[in-house]
Amino acid sequence: xxxxxxxxxxxxxxxxxxxxxxxxxxxxxxxxxxxxxxxxxxxxxxxxxxxxxxxxxxxxxxxxxxxxxxxxxxxxxxxxxxxxxxxxxxxxxxxxxxxxxxxxxxxxxxxxxxxxxxxxxxxxxxxxxxxxxxxxxxxxxxxxxxxxxxxxxxxxxxxxxxxxxxxxxxxxxxxxxxxxxxxxxxxxxxxxxxxxxxxxxxxxxxxxxxxxxxxxxxxxxxxxxxxxxxxxxxxxxxxxxxxxxxxxxxxxxxxxxxxxxxxxxxxxxxxxxxxxxxxxxxxxxxxxxxxxxxxxxxxxxxxxxxxxxxxxxxxxxxxxxxxxxxxxxxxxxxxxxxxxxxxxxxxxxxxxxx
Amino acid sequence: xxxxxxxxxxxxxxxxxxxxxxxxxxxxxxxxxxxxxxxxxxxxxxxxxxxxxxxxxxxxxxxxxxxxxxxxxxxxxxxxxxxxxxxxxxxxxxxxxxxxxxxxxxxxxxxxxxxxxxxxxxxxxxxxxxxxxxxxxxxxxxxxxxxxxxxxxxxxxxxxxxxxxxxxxxxxxxxxxxxxxxxxxxxxxxxxxxxxxxxxxxxxxxxxxxxxxxxxxxxxxxxxxxxxxxxxxxxxxxxxxxxxxxxxxxxxxxxxxxxxxxxxxxxxxxxxxxxxxxxxxxxxxxxxxxxxxxxxxxxxxxxxxxxxxxxxxxxxxxxxxxxxxxxxxxxxxxxxxxxxxxxxxxxxxxxxxx
Numbered sequence: 001x002x003x004x005x006x007x008x009x010x011x012x013x014x015x016x017x018x019x020x021x022x023x024x025x026x027x028x029x030x031x032x033x034x035x036x037x038x039x040x041x042x043x044x045x046x047x048x049x050x051x052x053x054x055x056x057x058x059x060x061x062x063x064x065x066x067x068x069x070x071x072x073x074x075x076x077x078x079x080x081x082x083x084x085x086x087x088x089x090x091x092x093x094x095x096x097x098x099x100x101x102x103x104x105x106x107x108x109x110x111x112x113x114x115x116x117x118x119x120x121x122x123x124x125x126x127x128x129x130x131x132x133x134x135x136x137x138x139x140x141x142x143x144x145x146x147x148x149x150x151x152x153x154x155x156x157x158x159x160x161x162x163x164x165x166x167x168x169x170x171x172x173x174x175x176x177x178x179x180x181x182x183x184x185x186x187x188x189x190x191x192x193x194x195x196x197x198x199x200x201x202x203x204x205x206x207x208x209x210x211x212x213x214x215x216x217x218x219x220x221x222x223x224x225x226x227x228x229x230x231x232x233x234x235x236x237x238x239x240x241x242x243x244x245x246x247x248x249x250x251x252x253x254x255x256x257x258x259x260x261x262x263x264x265x266x267x268x269x270x271x272x273x274x275x276x277x278x279x280x281x282x283x284x285x286x287x288x289x290x291x292x293x294x295x296x297x298x299x300x301x302x303x304x305x306x307x308x309x310x311x312x313x314x315x316x317x318x319x320x321x322x323x324x325x326x327x328x329x330x331x332x333x334x335x336x337x338x339x340x341x342x343x344x345x346x347x348x349x350x351x352x353x354x
Numbered sequence: 355x356x357x358x359x360x361x362x363x364x365x366x367x368x369x370x371x372x373x374x375x376x377x378x379x380x381x382x383x384x385x386x387x388x389x390x391x392x393x394x395x396x397x398x399x400x401x402x403x404x405x406x407x408x409x410x411x412x413x414x415x416x417x418x419x420x421x422x423x424x425x426x427x428x429x430x431x432x433x434x435x436x437x438x439x440x441x442x443x444x445x446x447x448x449x450x451x452x453x454x455x456x457x458x459x460x461x462x463x464x465x466x467x468x469x470x471x472x473x474x475x476x477x478x479x480x481x482x483x484x485x486x487x488x489x490x491x492x493x494x495x496x497x498x499x500x501x502x503x504x505x506x507x508x509x510x511x512x513x514x515x516x517x518x519x520x521x522x523x524x525x526x527x528x529x530x531x532x533x534x535x536x537x538x539x540x541x542x543x544x545x546x547x548x549x550x551x552x553x554x555x556x557x558x559x560x561x562x563x564x565x566x567x568x569x570x571x572x573x574x575x576x577x578x579x580x581x582x583x584x585x586x587x588x589x590x591x592x593x594x595x596x597x598x599x600x601x602x603x604x605x606x607x608x609x610x611x612x613x614x615x616x617x618x619x620x621x622x623x624x625x626x627x628x629x630x631x632x633x634x635x636x637x638x639x640x641x642x643x644x645x646x647x648x649x650x651x652x653x654x655x656x657x658x659x660x661x662x663x664x665x666x667x668x669x670x671x672x673x674x675x676x677x678x679x680x681x682x683x684x685x686x687x688x689x690x691x692x693x694x695x696x697x698x699x700x701x702x703x704x705x706x707x708x
Contacts, residue, residue, distance in 0.1 A: 002482045008433075008457055010483055051691050079362075080559060087685065088442040090462045094562055094683035098696045103362055103559035105470060106683070108444045108460035116459060120474065127481030128356045129364055147687075205434060205457035208448055329448035329460075331441065333501075337405050342452045 002126055006237025008204055015199035015353070016125040019132075019175045019188065020071025023307035024062045025299070026141070026167030032284045037307035038168075039066050045142065045167050053091060056140035056169075059299070060085065060096030063169035064136050067306070071132075071173035072189035078102045078173070079130030082117035085138045085298050086110065086165075087147060092138050102134070110327030111223075111252050112206060113137045114302040115346035118172060118323075119203040122348075125176045131184045132176070138169035139297030148216065148332055161218040163254045164291035166283055170302030172310075174200065180353075198313045202349035204234040208329060210342040216335050220257025220280075220293055223326040226343035227253060228264035231324060234347050235270060242272045246318045249309060250345070251301035251325035252280035254294030279304035301325040309350075319352040356480055360591025362558055369553035369707070370479040373486075373529045373542065374425025377661035378416045379653070380495070380521030386638045391661035392522075393420050399496065399521050407445060410494035410521075413653070414439065414450030417523035418490050421660070425486075425527035426543035432456045432527070433484030436471035439492045439652050440464065440519075441501060446492050456488070464681030465577075465606050466560060467491045468656040469700035472526060472677075473557040476702075479530045485538045486530070492523035493651030502570065502686055515572040517608045518645035520637055524656030526664075528554065534707075552667045556703035558588040562683060564696040570689050574611025574634075574647055577680040580697035581607060582618035585678060588701050589624060596626045600672045603663065604699070605655035605679035606634035608648030633658035655679040663704075673706040 001013040022039045030041035040062060047058040060083070068075060081100065083093035084107040093106055109116040117135035124130045142152055144165035150156040176183040177199070209229050213222040227250050235241060242248060253261055258278050265272055279301045280294035305323055312318045325348075330341040355367040376393045384395035394416060401412040414437065422429060435454065437447035438461040447460055463470040471489035478484045496506055498519035504510040530537040531553070563583050567576040581604050589595060596602060607615055612632050619626055633655045634648035659677055666672045679702075684695040 004482070053688055053691065054693075084462065086443075088687060089440075089464065089683065089685035091683070091685045091688045094696055094698075095688060095693065098562040098564055098683075101561055104562050104698060105474065105559060106462035108438065108462045110443065120459065123481060123483050124477060127477060127483070128358070129477050129481070205459060207455055208452040208458050210452055329443065329445070329452075331443035331445045333442060334407055334445045334449060337407065339408075339449065342448055344448075344458060 008233050009237035010203050012122060012126045012200060014126060014177050015201055016122045016174045017177050017197040017199050018172050019197060020067045020173040021306040021310045022063050022066035022070060023170045023303040024059055024168060025303050029166055029168055029283055032289060034283055034308050037311055052140055052142040053087060056092040056138050056143050057096035059169040060092050060136055060138040063171040064134060067171040067173050073132055073173060073187060075100050075102055077187040078132050078134050080105055080124055081134045082107050082120045083136045084108050084113035084117060086144055109344055109346060110329050111296060111298050112325040112327030112344050112346050113298045114170060114305060115323060115325035115348050118348050119346055121174045122200040122203060125174050131187055133174050134171060135174060136169060136171035137298035137302045139165050139299035141165045141167045144297060158292055159217045160292055161256050162292045163219060163252060163280060163294050163296035164284060165297040166295045166300035166303060168299040168303040170306035172306060197353060199351050199353045200348060201351045204230055204347040206230045206344040206346045208342045208344055210340055212340045214340050219296060219328045220254040221260055222328045222341040223343035224253055224257040224260035224264060226345040227261050227324055227326050230345040230347050232268050242275045245275060245320050245322050247277055247321045248272050248275045249321060249323050250278045252296035253278050253326055254280045256293050313350060313352050316352055316354060321350050323348045323350060362587050363591035364557050366476060366480045366554055368480060368531050369555055370476045370528045371531050371551040371553050372526050373551060374421045374527040375660040375664045376417050376420035376424060377524045377657040378413055378522060379657050383520055383522055383637055386643060388637055388662050391665055406494055406496040407441060410446040410492050410497050411450035413523040414446050414490055414492040417525035418488060421525040421527050427486055427527060427541060429454050429456055431541045432486050432488055434459055434478055435488045436461050436474045437490045438462050438467035438471060440498055463698055463700060464683050465650060465652050466679040466681030466698050466700050467652045468524060468659060469677060469679035469702050472702050473700055475528045476554040476557060479528050485541055487528050488525060489528065490523060490525035491652035491656045493519050493653035495519045495521045498651060512646055513571045514646055515610050516646045517573060517606060517634060517648050517650035519651040520649045520654035520657060522653040522657040524660035526660060551707060553705050553707045554702060555705045558584055558701040560584045560698040560700045562696045562698055564694055566694045568694050573650060573682045574608040575614055576682045576695040577697035578607055578611040578614035578618060580699040581615050581678055581680050584699040584701050586622050596629045599629055599674050599676050601631055601675045602626050602629045603675060603677050604632045606650035607632050607680055608634045610647050667704060667706050670706060670708060675704050677702045677704060
């Protein structure tokens with residue numbers, strides 16, 4: 001059942017479960033601190049394809065394939081796939097997923113899309129609209145640079161506040177539960193190992209928050225206000241505090257955005273420093289990997305969630321986390337027209353039901 | 355309650371209701387056959403703004419403002435807004451809606467987005483995730499031409515299969531009902547006139563269907579297969595036929611796509627000709643308005659739905675319609691890379707509850 005808590009938070013009483021997840025990444029990510037946690041790494045980030053855009057679509061296809069295999073589900077038993085990415089017209093999703101034959105609902109929340117796909121999949125599953133849904137997002141350094149900044153061949157210099165778009169994709173398969181058991185065990189090949197699983201307990205949807213930032217190389221600052229707003233509303237709605245959670249993970253605020261987030265929340269007397277991590281700061285080593293302010297992109301939060309975070313939850317090292325994916329809702333066209341960059345942040349609260 | 359019918363169709367037993375709708379369009383649309391049905395028409399299609407992109411955002415803002423006013427709802431009582439458009443990174447939605455302060459879930463289904471936003475809003479409303487949700491999409495001839503084909507200044511010649519992107523936006527406000535009455539009448543300023551209303555009875559989500567079309571000026575052909583697939587699946591799931599409906603309206607197949615749709619459905623022994631209309635053929639006069647194969651764009655199906663179709667349903671001239679918005683999930687980049695154009699079509703079944 002879907003229960004509303006406070007003004008904007010949804011609580012799932014049966015709690016949809018993650019029955020499979022996968023993260024696939026590129027070369028640079030495979031050399032970073034989370035190297036051991038990914039399901040697959042590809043040294044050739046063109047994936048043997050002709051273009052970076054087609055490669056990104058293949059990353060998304062690969063993540064879904066592995067997540068679905070792990071879940072033990074046949075594609076024809078998946079009711080909906082919620083997917084999105086950063087490329088114009090979300091082509092990584094439509095081209096990467098066109099062969100699966102699953103009803104498709106494209107989502108766009110910029111780099112916040114992974115939380116949005118999971119939130120929508122969870123509402124569909126808990127409400128009975130679907131038994132099993134899949135969520136997936138991706139990004140690719142080379143396709144993102146070409147589209148949002150400069151083609152790589154140009155050799156442009158990056159500013160200190162710039163972030164490095166993660167090449168990778170993460171996918172989760174989410175299934176309906178009832179009274180603590182799979183609602184439709186016949187849809188899963190082997191349900192023996194999924195009695196107790198990671199569950200989606202709460203979601204809190206972001207508002208569009210504009211901090212007045214006009215620098216497309218300072219995304220962290222543009223998104224920090226949205227992250228602070230969503231986290232603040234969630235704590236208010238649920239009457240909880242940072243102490244109640246093992247970890248509060250933002251998507252890709254990077255170094256600059258993280259500092260601003262702390263500052264904004266401190267004004268509301270909320271201190272998340274001891275519990276906070278940022279996927280953009282986890283996936284790369286800022287001292288040695290030359291990524292400036294950290295990692296970014298849909299694929300950043302998605303691949304960290306579906307690898308390190310998911311596996312540490314399965315191992316019961318993390319039991320109650322807030323995943324707050326952050327997005328900058330801009331296009332190069334509108335920024336060139338002098339507009340500021342609005343941000344958004346969607347929150348998903350995962351709990352371990354073991 | 356959400357009930358599943360067949361493999362992919364959802365039936366809403368309480369049926370979310372459209373408590374307000376609005377369509378706002380530009381000059382060319384105001385000169386077409388549906389002229390009298392729109393809520394607002396703007397002769398200056400820059401909306402007094404500096405750029406076409408900013409103008410399109412204003413169209414979306416205007417449509418939501420009028421729909422919300424008609425519904426008699428305060429923005430702070432709207433739980434979610436589902437929105438999308440055709441521009442890179444869906445900026446018409448994020449910039450057009452940033453001032454409303456409503457939790458925002460960006461949707462991307464190309465020109466099929468209006469049906470998708472209504473479908474998702476209906477699932478959220480029927481499941482209890484929200485009491486009142488808003489759905490909105492837009493398109494703009496000038497911003498679309500610049501982005502997908504050529505800047506207008508170039509003066510490129512259009513092929514006979516090309517369609518004319520509609521400048522306009524449509525928005526619907528959708529509210530939860532229970533036992534035939536508004537679930538939360540206290541959220542509406544004046545609920546006296548909304549006891550009986552247009553309801554969403556079924557939705558059927560599209561799959562990505564690729565017909566192998568590679569010509570970005572032949573969108574109708576690229577989308578026809580997806581429309582046929584969704585309509586066929588819906589009739590199978592519900593065990594109904596075209597006779598059961600007053601009208602079957604596709605989004606923007608235009609002249610070329612419509613003929614292909616008929617042909618594809620005839621192979622399945624389904625004849626929709628007597629019941630079928632296409633928003634792209636309704637909004638313009640093909641003989642006098644020089645739009646080649648018809649209108650297109652997110653704003654095409656949205657503005658026809660929220661004006662002519664909605665008002666004819668309110669007047670009980672249409673009581674049971676299938677709205678099948680169609681989209682081509684491509685970007686110029688990937689088409690230039692030699693890829694074909696996959697299509698998608700989402701279906702919403704509206705009924706008059708009077």
